Amino acid sequence: MKNSETARQVLLVEPDKLLAASYRRVLTEVNISSEWQQTAQDAINSIDKVRPEIILLEVQLHGHNGIEFLHELRSYPDWQSIPIILLTLVPEHELGLNDQIRQQLSIVEYCYKPQTSLEQLQKLVIKHIGKSE
């Protein structure tokens, strides 16, 4: 069991520098620390060091996209159960997400950026970080 005073770690995979700063700031407000990476490759490289409890992922990335990142992530046994929150500009229907895919890839939430406030994001991260204990 983790100490409740310990800052919880989120891996934020977000290509936009300015949006990433806002997401990180709002998580800091609830004592959740975050590691920010801009590309799928950098995110993969950082996971062992960060050991995130949850990953916030934009699908549209420079180079390898978020779907490729998810498949690579899930190919490593140690990382198969890290919950994923998709926080993306890609509408859900374009991603073709269904229950089976969600379950296979441990996608716990889909958030369409224009319709997800920072307050909602805060609540979702708290909710799923709590479950990952």
Place this chain on the structure above:
Amino acid sequence: MKTPFLRILSQAQLGRITQEVDLNYIETNADAALKMLDSFIMSTQIYNGQEQLALQPVSVAATMHDTTQYLYRLAQLQGCELEVRAPRSVGLAMANPLALQAALTGLCYSFIHALGKKTSKRQTIIFTAKLTRDGVQAGVFSPQLEMPAEVLHQARRLKGNARQPMPTVMHGSGAGILVADTLFEAMNATLKTARYRSAGGLVATLVPSHQLALL
């Protein structure tokens, strides 16, 4: 195109949570969003044949200086420096002043968007203008950006059908580049990939104006 609006929205929401609002951030992103929207509307009207551009002698160098003024604050926010290497001796080109401004704004906006990196190292965007045998060549380059010809060809093929037509170069839609492509074409110029010293980028060659100018 949605990103600057999302930034404004998130900054406002952040302000509500933290009681700290960065007005410069909001103003800069709103300004850039409106300029991009204007450019997009103009290119769409041209693309759909609703508007035809009247060409007149325009100073490319002066337009480049104006563009860097408009986007200076957005570039600063993203850690980018804007440089203009466009001597006034390049002279005038036949262009539509609003469309040329919009095309250069689109290119610069896309480059800023692509170069907003995690690194603290400053990124550079260079505007160039030079007189060539074919006309006045206007270009936008960055030493930190590779722009292979195939990327531009693929983006043209995917225009309107793909959410991310240039994934190897940028994470967004590259809307600024596609807007510029349409606008330059309407000014009888073709956007092409090119290199300036060690920098990758895009150029378009405009027909020179032979009108006398007091420059």
